[in-house]
């Protein structure tokens with residue numbers, strides 16, 4: 001092109017710089033450098049201290065729970081010499097419904113009688129209310145027991161169990177000493193704790209009922225809160241016009257996330273039980289109530305994650321002719337998913353640990369059978385922990401800690417799953 | 430004179446109450462490259478984005494006047510925006526590949542528009558587009574790698590491949606070389622030469638030499654006005670307006 005029109009280099013027509021070049025070697029300059037290093041070190045130390053403090057708290061919590069709760073998974077057993085004389089033939093025992101047949105034949109009384117025979121007048125008191133269940137299981141496993149004398153290990157009563165673990169009353173301690181001297185005491189893994197539901201006898205309680213209740217409640221919560229939360233977040237970020245109404249909705253959602261959980265319980269009580277007459281104490285109602293509580297958390301986390309998707313990606317997709325829905329589902333949602341999942345898990349973890357709103361909708365009832373359907377009466381882990389911690393019977397102390405361990409493991413599994421999902425969907429830029 | 434591919438008549442664009450483009454009329458024919466030049470903030474990008482209605486995504490933006498593509502009013506209610514953008518592709522200033530594989534980046538457009546029926550056909554389109562964008566030899570062995578793992582210049586060529594994979598009629602480029610070194614820039618200019626004739630191309634650039642090298646006609650914008658629009662050789666050797674002359678001689682901008 002025309003060389004006359006090529007721009008020339010700018011001429012230095014501005015004021016020359018009056019300042020002298022900076023001297024970086026003066027004492028003041030060195031002091032500044034030293035202070036900067038000191039500040040860096042202090043900051044790092046403080047950060048490290050904060051991290052260690054939280055790790056320490058966590059470790060302390062876990063250790064003390066394990067320490068107190070581990071014995072909750074172990075039961076004390078007493079060896080019971082027994083010769084069953086029941087009005088039942090061995091072949092009746094191997095068919096279905098043997099439980100009922102044995103119960104009807106008076107196995108419970110027979111066990112009490114055997115205990116009295118073996119350990120004197122108060123013998124039956126040494127055994128757990130559920131001791132006969134051990135005998136029943138043993139008979140079912142080996143029907144020949146009906147015709148002979150045998151030694152069967154059965155669970156000890158609560159005060160004996162506590163005394164054997166070193167915290168009982170003097171009277172119980174004495175009995176334990178006597179039993180131990182006779183070689184009748186042993187310990188075993190309390191499988192029933194993992195398979196049974198609540199009971200009035202601390203040696204017979206199980207966590208499975210509450211665990212299953214929690215699981216069902218969480219599934220209802222997730223099934224409702226996740227899709228609704230994600231769609232609400234997508235709509236608000238991608239489609240909703242920015243005006244006074246959407247501002248109002250945004251404020252309401254933020255407020256909803258901060259509302260104390262017990263208020264949600266009252267709301268659930270009024271709406272789901274009062275208006276819709278859904279069954280009390282059911283995981284369905286618990287899940288619905290917790291979903292109300294979790295949804296705003298998911299909406300907020302989801303909106304932030306969606307905001308974090310670079311606009312240039314949307315432009316890129318629109319420019320090759322993607323429709324708005326395609327932009328959302330092909331690009332925005334996949335990129336926002338890790339953030340959405342993190343928010344969801346935080347919300348779900350909070351819901352899992354929630355007690356107050358569930359008390360309001362009646363999930364604090366004593367429920368001795370695990371729920372089969374989401375409309376069955378049930379309780380959940382934190383409520384179960386709350387109920388057990390309220391018991392006067394000392395046997396419940398370790399059960400409470402054991403239940404806390406189960407709850408923490410549940411949380412851990414949930415968080416682990418979230419991290420797995422996040423890593424799976426994370427996009428490298 | 431052939432009938433213009435794009436005709437803009439008295440186009441004004443507002444962001445809220447501020448007018449970013451004031452009464453601009455321009456036309457672009459099928460077989461030419463048109464360059465938009467002008468100082469920063471004069472509205473080049475704004476005007477370019479009205480040509481494929483990318484301004485629709487800016488809530489405050491409002492467009493007045495008429496723009497026709499092959500005589501069809503693109504702001505008419507009957508116009509399908511998705512189809513319009515498939516016909517008028519765009520390459521942005523900052524390379525913006527999808528965080529997906531190189532293959533997926535190029536295949537995305539043809540796939541959503543259902544341009545292919547067999548996997549082999551799609552492979553052919555991907556290869557052809559990457560070849561025309563001058564990227565094939567560099568990436569043919571790593572089509573499954575992420576598009577974001579490429580260098581800046583490669584990413585920009587990938588974006589060009591993605592745009593031409595849909596086989597548009599017009600390609601809009603907004604400073605496609607502003608982040609690139611001279612070699613990558615030269616490659617893209619070569620590419621523009623190659624694409625010329627097959628696509629109508631509108632390119633925004635701050636680089637006068639580039640405008641001179643690649644375009645047949647140049648439009649000079651200043652403060653939202655179209656100051657001068659004519660043959661590139663005229664604009665650079667014999668500008669009619671004083672402002673144009675000041676700008677291309679580097680007195681401001």
Ligand SMILES: Nc1ncnc2c1ncn2[C@@H]1O[C@H](COP(=O)(O)OP(=O)(O)OP(=O)(O)O)[C@@H](O)[C@H]1O
Pocket residue numbers: 444449467468469470471472473474475476487489
């Ligand atoms: N989204 C927006 N909202 C409000 N004003 C905008 C928006 N985008 C651009 N503008 C304004 O419109 C005017 C033109 O901007 P535009 O991006 O078109 O300039 P440009 O010529 O492309 O500049 P550059 O060469 O720096 O890219 C500027 O004054 C800018 O501030």
Ligand SMILES: [Mg+2]
Pocket residue numbers: 473474475603
């Ligand atoms: Mg621009």
